Amino acid sequence: MIPSLCHLMVDPNIDVREIAASTLIVIFWHLGENVLSSIRKRQLIPEPKFQMLMTRFNEAQMNGNHVSSNTPTTSQRTGRSSRRSHLPQKPLLTPRSNRGMVGSRKGQLLEEQENSTSVPSWQRASSVPAHKRPLIVSAKGSSSAGSVSDEAFQRAFTEVPKCNVFSSKQLKDQISEACAVLENTDLDWSRRMIALKTLRSVIIGGGLDYSDFSEEVREMQAALLTSVKDLRSQLCREACVTIAFFCERLGLVMVHVIDALMPTLISLMQNSAKVMATSAQLALQYVVKYVCSARLLPHLQTAMSSKSKEIRRNTASLFLMALTLWESRTVEKNMNIFLECIKASINDADPETRRTGRELFMQLDQEYKKQADMLYKALDPSKQRTLPGFVSQSSSSQSIISERDALPISQRNAAYVLHKASPSYYSGRSTSDIDPGAVRRVTNRTVRTASKWGGPLQQVNGTPSTTQMRTSAAQRLSSASQKFVSSLRRVPPTPTNYVRSQPGSRSSSPASRFPARIPPRSQMSSRTKIQIDEPEDHASVSSDSFRFETMELATALSCCASSSTTEKKEGLKALFTIISSDKQVNEMDLKKIVERLTPLIVEAAHKLLQPLTDTLIALVRRYHEELNDWLNLLIPKLVNKCSTEVLPSNLEKYRILMEAVRTSFDPEKQLYAICKFIRDPVRNNVSVKTKHGLLMYLHDLMRGMDSAPSMNQSEVRQAVSKIFQWVDDPKNICLMAISEKVVCDMFHLNASDFTSMLATFPNDLKDRLQTIVRKNSFCLSTGNGINTNEARVGILETTAQINDFVDRRTGLPISSPRVSPQLINGLARSPYDSIPLRRASREDQSGSLSGYILDPQGFADDPEQQEELITKIGEELSLHNQRSEERQRAMSVLSQITRDNLFSLWDKHFKMIFLLLIETLKDSDENIRRMALKLLKEICYAQASRFNEFAEMALMRVLDACTDESKLVVTAAEECGGVLATHVSSATCRRVLLAIIKSDVGEPKIHIAIKLLTKVIESLSATELELILDEVAPPIVDTYNYVSSSIRKESVVCLVAMIMLVGEEHMAPYLSELNKGKQKLIDVYVKRMKGIFE
Template sequence: MDTNWLYVLLQKSTADPLERLKLGNVILNEVSQRKVSPHPKLVNDFLDVMSGWLTGSNFKVSTIGLEILDAALRTSPDVLASYYFDRCSVLIERMGDAKVQVREMAINLCLQLAYLENSSPVMLLDRLCVPGTGFQHKQWLVKVGSLNILREFLSSSFALVIQQAITLIPQLCRLTNDPNSEVRDVSTQCLIDLMVYGGKPIVAKIAATRLINEQKMATLLQRYQTTVATRGDLPPKHTITMETTPAQPSRNSLLRRSLRSPAKIIHPSASTTSFTSSARLSTPPRPTTTAAQSLSLAPQTPSPLSLPSPSGGQMSRSRDLTRSSLRAPAGISISRYRSSSCAPAAQCAITLDDFKKSFTAVPKTTIYSNHDIREKLELANLVLRNANEDWSKRANQLKLIRSIIINCDENIDRSLLISIINELADALEFSIRDLRSQIVREAAVTCSFLFETFGMEVKNVAECVLPAALAQVAVSTKVIASSAATLTVFIVQKIQTRQIFTTLSELSSSKAKEQRRQLAVVLETLIASWDLKSKQPILKQIAQLVQNAICDADGETRVAGRKAFAKLEQLHGTTADLIFRELDPAKQKMLRDGVSSSSSSLNSDRDNNNQKQQPNQQNISQKFLSQRSASAVDKSIQLSVKPQTTAIPSRPTAMPMNNRLPKSSTSTSFSAVRSSGYGQNQSTTPNRAKTPSDGFAGSSPHYTNGNNNNKSSSSSPSTSTHQTPIQRVASNLGSSSFVASLTQEQANCLQNAMNTAKDEMSKNNEDDEFLLDEIRKTPPKEVPRSYNNSPFKPSNLDSSVHRSYNNNSPFRPSSGSVGSGSNGSVQSIEHILKACTSSSLNEKRDAIVNLNQVITDPNLCQLECKNIGDTLSRLLAEGNNTLIISILDTISIFIKFQYKKLDNWLKLALGKLFAKMGADALPNVKSALSSTQKMFLTTFDPTFQLKAVCDFMCDPVHLLSPKSRLALLEYICLLFEEIWPEDPRCLERQTHLDTPYTRAAIRKMFAWMFDPRIGAILMPACERLVCALFALNAADFTMIFGELPSECRDWAYRILQLNGQQNNQKPIEKEKERFISNNNYKPCPLDNEEIEKPIMKTTYSTYESTRKEYSQTERIATENQYSTPPPPDYRTSTAHLAKNHVDQAAYIRNQLDAIRDFEKADKLNEAMANLHGMMCEGSFTLWNQFFDELLDSIYQILSTFSQSIRKKLALRILQKMCTAQATKLFDSTEIAISKVLQCACTSDDNTMGVAAEDCLRILASHLPLTRVVLISRRILSQDDDDQRGVLILKMLTRMFQDIDIEELHLIVNDVAPCFVTAYESMSSTVRKCAVFGLVALVQRVGMQRMEPHLRTLNASKLNLIDLYVGRAKSSESGASSN
């Protein structure tokens, strides 16, 4: 065994998380390709190591450990299955992990374990039913995971788990009353599933338990009836016998399933989220092939899923709880088949041609009578419904169904045959859901043959099997997926019912990209094959589904969506226009490019222009497609083709097109702008020569002889091309009654006006012209004289819209516009802002460069500043890492020059900045963000900044990530703490802070801080903010915090006390000494620069007036005169040590060495402060290496009698250790509580009791409840020390308010007598604490539960308890009403 590869790797396992990650990747790679040795000691060692990884606190280590266990189970199921069941409790505990990914991976691994060949869901349910685990676990997430597993078993293996499910009915009923809402919802849904699958006997049994009140039971029955009536994906009806009968198979036979029948567990219809590539559980894992293999081996007519996913063969599976909660993964990496001859290829995919060939590839069957047909089809129905039947027999029965239909003669009653076929719906749906690929393929072929033969007569079968087929599309087995995909195409082609469309529309929100892709494919089929009567009521829903497919995250789904859009546009142009209008410009461009490339071959033979006469067309098109800037186009080419003003439609269609204006040109609908190509580069399109009737009679003699052979897109190619001038113009303008009523002169004038407008728009040569939401208004050009007398002359033709500039401004453009492109062309602000939203990266980069020149203009108006600010905010939120530094620099320049006009923009800009600062970024990006933040701080009025930040903080619309919230809080701290010494524009001392927005922000801060998910991240910033707020204005601080809840006030008081912030003002020297001795958080200035803080702070108004009068030298001298250098022993930040484990270990070792030296109290206190600072900053990560040693040192410090050692700091370190690594303190619970009590009782410091109370509260809430209660009872019963008793009573009282009600009921009988005994104490302090504890118990568990323990008290003491309980209830009701 010493030479085994796994044994060698396991010997390298350490406690270092980084080393575990590296080792885990090596083990995962090996265990995915090699089997694990069956040696018992090796397997036990392997699982012990993995269990240690799972129980650790590192998220990535837990994830890699679960991946290793999954890969090992897939490669060596026969070796590891029994060992996994022995350690199933570890997986159950991981179902309650804080990370969603870990929870899902643990659940999927449990499901995979249940579906092994020699395993069963019954065995896993046995583990989940153990008291204290699974359904009875104290962690609500574990309960939810267990319930989801039960729902999976109910939907997939109902016959196996029915007896256990019936036993669990009382437990499920109790869970519907769980304190957690999510547990209640899942348990309710589980009961509904059980009722749906089990029928009326289960409903009666649930009602007979009487554990659910009448109202809830009525709701359950209503939801049960609704589900039965509406759901189309229910499993076959099961006949359930409540009592075990001799006909039932024994449980051992269910646990030991036959290897020859791998399809006994019927999987659910919906797919689930999996962390590996998923496959069917009963068949060997079969990875998909690469794209090259698929293209070379696939048949000529591939099915919609015959090509592999671009993700390299690993198809993600999504969890759809409305159909089936969870799905066990059994996929495997393609590396298993690198050297194997059994590797599957793309030729396994099933195509439409394969289906049609298989229709008649069946053995011949002789049919004698109608009775003979009924007998044979009923036999087939029974065989197909039996999951225990051999798969070959089931496949033969599916072929028999096709053979019966093929060999029927005219004497057979057709109505009888169709009725019997409809009775096969459940059996066929059962076969479609099967795990055996041969069964799924034959079932899909049989169903397709039925739809092809009978059509709408078997619509019930189609509606039944469609959900199962769509669910099978997402599996990784190519035969199953492609068979199901082809079946869906047949269903949509032949069955046109509303139920079919409803089932399809449910896939729009599926998490499986394969299902969404197949939805887009069948949408194209639906649009093309369904008649108008069936499509008209659901046309809007079809359009919405097509739009969702176009905007999908998957590339292949978007391609299929664009094809569906082309078909929709061809048949329903108005609906396509509505979709096109709602799409963003990038999607519109994709539609134009994709459809034009697909329809170019159709238009090439109908184009009158010679391709050779336009040598630059192809080159310019390539520049456009490669996102080159339009300014690179040669202007000489542009001038040479300028008279040719006809443009191609910006969204081509699959129909033949001509080169004139479309018929809808005069319409005000969006299709006119979309199809007429406003602003299109004319040199890139095929053009026709203009005739004199087009309005260019006097422009050039070269164009007087036009080509008269052009055909209209509305006319047939066989019709005559001769048209009169008015007919030609009218055909260009459209065929509406308005155009028909025009005279020849009026029509010519209208056509000339439209041509002139297009000429003006084509001068800018933009790539992204489709982004313009309105026609740019340009100076008028000379128009034909006949147009001046026309009644159709637009009123705004002679007006030009340009921003007015000051003639003395150095930034004034020569032509009313600013900015210049790469070719020297002048650009307007509107043009630059439009270019900033371009999808072209080069275009956007050029626009940002031009914008830097524009924003320095002091004459920008308020509206222009608003538009520029909105554009910069959008650019900052896009997350483009390539341009982010340029964008931040532009924002800094914009603020510097235009900050007086940006009051309304400040709130939005700060929000985008905080969101960006909360995201992971490179060091250079972080530096740029810091510089931009500094520009905000040093430019805007600090009071206005505070209001903007507080308003944004309380705005419920904006949701920030935890790191973004941290950035926001630190920004407020910077406003308070005067962090920028070279520009002291921050809040003055005694600034009025008692405002509504400040109060709301403080309440919001506490809501964030008390959130258990993010409170640890925000705690240091909240402490810093409270101290800074108190230092800025103590009076307003008192007013604000006076209206907050008591726990918030107590917390703030403790923070101020710990940080040395007292109400009385002492001399500066003493204040600094006390601040240094008591402060555990000392902010480090940015970039580690020493900052000199002036005692006499310069106000904002004074600074504005003196900044212009005094030179920099005088100001620096003034600051130096009134400045005091910072204390030299401020603790530096250790955040950089979080990822540098080598330096972190050395630093911690030095501090621990200093802590052991009790003779040097100063160094010991400094070392404790440094370690506590590391824990506050999150840079202490080597817990496994130093936890035991640090805990021993803390215990020694708490036991010493030296008064020079800061024991309060040791208590805070113990709190941090318990919060971060509570499990490591489980075994020393009694020691920890005893040490804290000893420290509090032997100290002369009056404030030590407060610190001890906080520490005891943390220990009681994190350590095992039974041990805490046991030591508390021992201390209260044996110790006569009143101080220790008071601390224990306060600890228990706090614990009563924090723990769950079920846990409290378990310990009431143990702790209530102790409080009653303490109520009889001689000490008034002990009696007071006992009363508060009894009141807390009565509030939580009720007077009826406490009455047996309170009988020994006299009437006066009971009245006192009733009085306090009444006051507590009244205060709670008053707080809730407010």
């Protein structure tokens, strides 16, 4: 009997396992230790379950509840309740009062579990010892077994060990210690649970009172991510509780951490363990409720396309919460995502998700009626009828799919009823003879006809022949839509192009099938508004009334892939109409269009060139922002065709197309795309004519650029080297003149970056480039408004761009020693010169910001106020070595709006702010320099991605500040450098820091460069470090032999960091160059670090 009972201990049914366990406890009670030792020796029960059984048996012995040894009678064996009378009762199995940290909260929750008829969760067979299982999880029903409630989350928020924080250092130590424990997955899970509770207790103990806390939040990202990914459900639940608590207390401060945690939390919602799934769901509810940021939406949008119905169902609920709770400004900016996900929810296969989708639509209709109308019209009629307010009709004449029928009753007026009853609405035709099969046959036959496209818009968006069958489209397209089609085409369509069919014997003539006019706006409901009176509103007919179908786009693309020139031409006309219509093409369809048009550019015949050019021009002018990745293919192909074309008419078409590309796309992205093509050894094997065409395109592009892109990029450097490799070839001698123009254009656009780039070239190429610039210094390059003769003054001055910018902002007098009078007069005016400096009543009469009162809520919602304030701040920061107090106040205000995420005009003003702060690092006042470094650090925290363009300049200036005379400035510079090293591109940081380490710039700079390189290395993964070991390790091994002890010490720390990541085996070849004493010292440090982690 005992082996059978032991086998039942692993039964899938929880009731069977419980009864088997209780029966075995009775046997242990009567037969003693012999049975226990026999079961353990024969390993009849898995060890975790045996330990659980032993715990319950020990509890029974401690409580002294003796089980009667009398043999049950026959009557006692007849019923389940009688048999259970001899089993240990539930009070016998009550957890100990000193269980973990929950002993003080048994109370009411424990009583509910003891009195429940279902099996308590802590009594289940589990690998977790019974005395360690928490009481948060409830199991009051089979459907919700193991789920976590919101009340349990709220209780768990404050059930933490007491922790008082009395200083910033203690705060950092507490958080660092907890994070170290959480990131070490080899430690016992109970220690990691305590560490998670410690993170919550830090906030409860007063951690929020310290300004450094927001900086420490990012340090928790890796620890929280590791905890959420843990396979142990209790640890995962505790991590979700901690995340929810932090979101509730910190709000938007958590946005960067949540951005990294969202994918993991979303994937947890489908976990088979209810504890983990419901914990993730609750955590995400807190995230959406308290972290109202648009950065969450892409993650939720991706989740809506998940294969798991649990994920889609819960994501739809999160969208409903966001739509209800978030500010209107945030929702409106991301309305496309909301509309797409609401539509996906309504069309979902899961009934629960569809119900949530209908609730989403109701909420949208209450708050944003215009967008709700647009979404309503984009839905299938069958889905429209499921929305609230729809009443289906039963008569045959009313069973046609009609947008009017789909209107909520509250939105129908008397005019609609009168119009609906009119015969003209049915276009003179009985609706009872419409056969769906006939519709499909007529549609297919129409598509296959020789002039299948007719007028492009009619076929793609519904020809008269197919539209009469699609009655919803027939109500929208009439003479107004035909006029709009005519306005889009190069040649107005003739009536003979229309393909008409008359299915059914009772069909009337084609002319009578469509209403003579569409009722005016006042006679229609809000969901079927159509303007036909105003010519400029014709475009809205396409935008608001219908969406081209994927089937029709696929047909157009298949025609473009046909071997027939005629079909290709028709397909291009259809694509042109689709692109030109007001309806937005989604990203996936754009990709299909691009993939189809790219080969046509190469193989375009003379007959296809006109429609191809029209289609491409329409595409790049409308969707250039979505097609930046296409530039790398598009520009070289166009240049190649233009360079090899001989027919003047075709050549002119290509030139017009290239001009449209040049003026539509971002010039900086075009520059980088061409440079990538030039440096590519596989793709750049082209003819001399194509090379000349590329350089000419580059020359024309840079002449028209107003802004100064970053020239000191790897793509640009390698492209310049490749261009002069071309020039050195005797076959390419004709490229000499145009290549020199391109070099001069680069210098004029960004003298500072170009000069920095020169330092990376070999000496012969460097001298050659300098000679070219000097030789062309008297030639005018008016593309960016700068005279090259004037720019020649600063040819080797690395800070030319910054000084010029500041000089233009401050209006220096002609006698300023920093720049020549001619340079001031010749420079282009800054865009800020034309902005009047408005002084609000919040400022004092002297124009300073000392009396400026900032209203956070009003300021965040008022772009004009932001523009006014940032202009004033820029004006103050431009006054170098003057008005120190006012500049400190200006930086304080800028720091406040940066920390609190109140400033939204970074796209426009980031470069100006950055350059002014870099220039401020040269100020004579040490307090100003220190404050500028702190502000740079805060901006890097908030806008890290924007620093990538200026990372090299920022690092160089911060390293310069590390040699400052003031210790406070040096400390601020080291902190700023540490943030830059961990937040901007690691490749850029590594390149700059290694260049400093290998140079002879002085010990202080080399010391701090090694220190920052260590931070960069610690932020990498083992795989990433292995790939760059050959680049990183040898210079650090060399500095280990340095004379200075401080540099040697930092070198040891850096080498130890590498060993801890990749292991001693990978580092052995590099360390073999050191003597045994130094190797032994490294081993000591490695052992010490391993001891700390253990």
